[in-house]
Amino acid sequence: xxxxxxxxxxxxxxxxxxxxxxxxxDTSESDYYLFWYKQPPSRQMILVIRQEAYxxxxxxxxxxxxxxxxxxxxxxxxxxDSQLGDAAMYFCAYSGETSGSRLTFGEGTQLTxxx
Amino acid sequence: ETGVTQTxxxxxxxxxxxxxxxxxxxxxxxxxxWYKQSAKKxxxxxxxxxxKEQTENNSVPSRFSPECPxxxxxxxxxxxxxxxxxxxYLCASSxxxxxxxxxxxxxxxxxxxx
Numbered sequence: 001x002x003x004x005x006x007x008x009x010x011x012x013x014x015x016x017x018x019x020x021x022x023x024x025x026d027t028s029e030s031d032y033y034l035f036w037y038k039q040p041p042s043r044q045m046i047l048v049i050r051q052e053a054y055x056x057x058x059x060x061x062x063x064x065x066x067x068x069x070x071x072x073x074x075x076x077x078x079x080x081d082s083q084l085g086d087a088a089m090y091f092c093a094y095s096g097e098t099s100g101s102r103l104t105f106g107e108g109t110q111l112t113x114x115x
Numbered sequence: 116e117t118g119v120t121q122t123x124x125x126x127x128x129x130x131x132x133x134x135x136x137x138x139x140x141x142x143x144x145x146x147x148x149w150y151k152q153s154a155k156k157x158x159x160x161x162x163x164x165x166x167k168e169q170t171e172n173n174s175v176p177s178r179f180s181p182e183c184p185x186x187x188x189x190x191x192x193x194x195x196x197x198x199x200x201x202x203x204y205l206c207a208s209s210x211x212x213x214x215x216x217x218x219x220x221x222x223x224x225x226x227x228x229x
Binding site: 046050104 | 219
């Protein structure tokens with residue numbers, strides 16, 4: 001079975017600074033996808049970024065980028081120029097060839113952005 | 116405005132009540148999901164529907180009864196719940212289930228069982 005681990009329950013960052021959230025996963029599948037979702041106080045889960053395992057290039061979306069280390073099974077999220085609106089719970093998630101669209105989530109990291 | 120709408124947003128019910136949660140997606144998707152989010156626990160997948168057919172039931176107690184009348188609507192019927200069922204219930208949708216399809220979530224329905 002696949003597992004996703006987020007070892008940082010809480011993180012904080014100063015506004016305009018950069019922060020990196022960690023995620024590791026375990027799988028024996030060769031074809032899989034990794035996601036970062038953001039859950040603000042509204043509680044809606046919002047997709048931040050998506051990475052396909054067969055792509056070596058790290059995904060980027062504006063101020064959000066990932067560091068995908070396939071051999072180490074690591075998938076960290078870097079948020080640059082942090083804004084107050086980035087404050088949220090961030091979840092790392094996995095889906096693979098045997099799970100279809102089913103997502104396996106990590107425990108989440110609560111990010112606080114300090115003005 | 117969200118492509119996945121859930122009602123009610125908040126629900127308080129007694130253990131002997133019967134209530135339902137409703138979800139509607141406006142994204143043209145064919146797969147719909149129910150997830151449960153409890154405090155300090157990862158999101159748990161409950162049910163998956165693909166083209167109105169239930170394709171996954173993740174060992175959910177029978178006091179939770181899903182219904183998917185069409186690809187745009189999903190219900191979760193609740194009866195004789197327990198206090199430990201209090202949680203945020205998230206509905207989601209995607210293109211037909213397959214690896215890598217992005218799942219879009221609603222804002223959730225907060226359920227409190229008293």
